[in-house]
Amino acid sequence: MKQNKLRRTMLYIPGNNPNMIQNGGVYGADGIMLDLEDAVAISRKKDARILVRNMLQTMDFYGAEITVRINGLQTEFALLDMEAIVPCKPDALRIPKVETMGDIQTADQIISKIEKKHKIPQGTVKIHAMVETALGVENAFQIAQASPRVVVLTIGGQDLTADMGVKKTLNGQEIAYARQRIVMAAKAAKVAALDTIFADVDDEAGLIKETEMIKELGFDGKAVINPRQINLVHTVFTPKAAEIEKATRIVKAFKKAQKDGIGVFAIDGKMIDAPVVARAQRVLDLAGEKK
Amino acid sequence: MSNTLTFAAEEVDGELSMKLKKTTQSGSLESSDILITVTPAKPGAGRKIDLESVVLNAYGKSIKKDIVEILDKLDIKDVYINANDRGAISSTIKARTEAALLKSIKDLNI
Numbered sequence: 001m002k003q004n005k006l007r008r009t010m011l012y013i014p015g016n017n018p019n020m021i022q023n024g025g026v027y028g029a030d031g032i033m034l035d036l037e038d039a040v041a042i043s044r045k046k047d048a049r050i051l052v053r054n055m056l057q058t059m060d061f062y063g064a065e066i067t068v069r070i071n072g073l074q075t076e077f078a079l080l081d082m083e084a085i086v087p088c089k090p091d092a093l094r095i096p097k098v099e100t101m102g103d104i105q106t107a108d109q110i111i112s113k114i115e116k117k118h119k120i121p122q123g124t125v126k127i128h129a130m131v132e133t134a135l136g137v138e139n140a141f142q143i144a145q146a147s148p149r150v151v152v153l154t155i156g157g158q159d160l161t162a163d164m165g166v167k168k169t170l171n172g173q174e175i176a177y178a179r180q181r182i183v184m185a186a187k188a189a190k191v192a193a194l195d196t197i198f199a200d201v202d203d204e205a206g207l208i209k210e211t212e213m214i215k216e217l218g219f220d221g222k223a224v225i226n227p228r229q230i231n232l233v234h235t236v237f238t239p240k241a242a243e244i245e246k247a248t249r250i251v252k253a254f255k256k257a258q259k260d261g262i263g264v265f266a267i268d269g270k271m272i273d274a275p276v277v278a279r280a281q282r283v284l285d286l287a288g289e290k291k
Numbered sequence: 292m293s294n295t296l297t298f299a300a301e302e303v304d305g306e307l308s309m310k311l312k313k314t315t316q317s318g319s320l321e322s323s324d325i326l327i328t329v330t331p332a333k334p335g336a337g338r339k340i341d342l343e344s345v346v347l348n349a350y351g352k353s354i355k356k357d358i359v360e361i362l363d364k365l366d367i368k369d370v371y372i373n374a375n376d377r378g379a380i381s382s383t384i385k386a387r388t389e390a391a392l393l394k395s396i397k398d399l400n401i
Contacts, residue, residue: 017321017324018323018379018380018382018383019321019322019323019324022323022380046390046393046394047317047386047387050386050389050390051383051386051390054382054385055382055386057382058380058382059382
């Protein structure tokens with residue numbers, strides 16, 4: 001299931017840049033987001049839409065999750081974007097500036113109509129809901145569970161701080177509440193939570209610090225704007241050897257306990273029950289181990 | 292994903308006049324891109340394609356074939372096209388040609 005796949009990094013690629021699109025799959029990001037919105041000038045919207053459509057039809061992105069960020073639903077471009085992109089069957093559309101569950105329902109209905117027209121199984125194209133206004137943050141849970149198409153809830157830090165009328169700072173205190181709200185809403189709705197970009201590509205230590213912080217909050221990954229940021233984020237999300245070793249022991253012991261009909265058992269003197277096993281399994285998933 | 296070129300609904304629905312209205316461009320001179328300039332031509336003038344490319348000897352024919360494929364799909368018979376290629380792949384050549392033509396046909400940039 002898409003919900004369970006790794007989403008440590010989602011690489012933004014400007015939708016009107018063929019060089020970056022055709023190389024997008026080689027950097028090893030878990031996901032690629034072809035951007036038709038903010039990265040494309042108003043006068044180039046049509047050019048980018050057609051380019052991204054053609055690239056989706058022909059390029060190999062080496063297994064990365066492919067999403068396309070369309071223009072906002074309130075713009076004249078959104079419907080044209082969806083009509084061009086949905087038939088190419090990307091894994092998901094990223095819908096920007098989602099504020100209410102009605103926004104998701106509208107997008108869902110349009111996608112459904114296009115899927116039907118092109119004889120694509122209903123529900124093929126998922127939604128990554130991007131929350132980047134105060135109203136969107138307050139409605140986060142309703143947004144996350146507004147449609148079964150929603151598989152990711154994500155936060156847009158730049159637009160959110162603009163909407164709040166505050167400055168985006170390095171420590172991100174101004175969006176701390178929003179981040180926690182997004183994570184909790186995503187967990188409650190059983191969808192993935194993705195964090196916003198880290199804008200200073202030269203500040204590697206800052207990126208690592210922020211990634212460690214958002215991982216602790218419960219985010220599944222982070223949007224990145226430069227291939228140089230991918231490995232740094234992956235390293236933070238990749239479990240250390242000792243964690244993997246312990247998780248392997250827990251999962252193995254759990255399988256044996258299941259066989260023996262035992263529900264709760266102990267390892268190194270600590271009680272192991274279902275939530276602990278689930279966490280251990282997640283560690284192995286992140287480490288790339290097979291279940 | 293299909294390898295066939297499909298047109299977005301905006302471009303196939305309704306009555307779309309295939310008449311070119313003005314000179315338009317799509318693309319850029321950046322690496323892996325191609326700058327396509329479309330200029331309307333008088334009826335009966337035919338298609339004229341001027342191509343400049345960093346890979347002209349190896350891929351000149353193939354680039355022109357991609358451009359002609361889009362002209363055929365949009366049923367454009369009379370046009371002057373200037374193409375300045377910087378090593379674009381087929382998907383990009385077709386996209387830039389289509390975008391330049393549609394901008395000229397529809398006189399709309401959305």
